[in-house]
Amino acid sequence: MIIILLSTLIGWIGVAAFVLFIHPSDLSMWMLAIFYGVIFVATLGTFALMGTFARVYLRKADVPIRQFTRSLRQGTFFSVMIVSALFLSHLGFLNIWSLLLLVLGLACIELFFLTSRSRAT
Secondary structure, eight states, X not given: OHHHHHHHHHHHHHHHHHHHHOOGGGOOXXXXXXXXXXXXXXXXXXXXXXXXXXXXXXXXOSOHHHHHHHHHXXXXXXXXXXXXXXXXXXXXXOOHXXXXXXXXXXXXXXXXXXXXXXXXX
């Protein structure tokens, strides 16, 4: 958890550095890829830590590692959604329908993970 917290802080510092010190018209393709990667790492860590905290400490869930893996998976989906929406917006393709398809696709993947679990006890 400490490693994820540190990488999240570094990710948000990286996002702030990009926003404050780099002019958007000066971005080359590889710098744009780094920018989206840093946003992905920052949001993934944020969502994973918030989800784990909410499940373990607020809801008093059992087996914290299981709650962490679920939070990490859902944080990955939220981060993919945010970075994809930013990228589509950058290309000029973001509208309500593309966002709806993105959310629906990620919801179907999450539904697959929730229903494909073996229920052996």
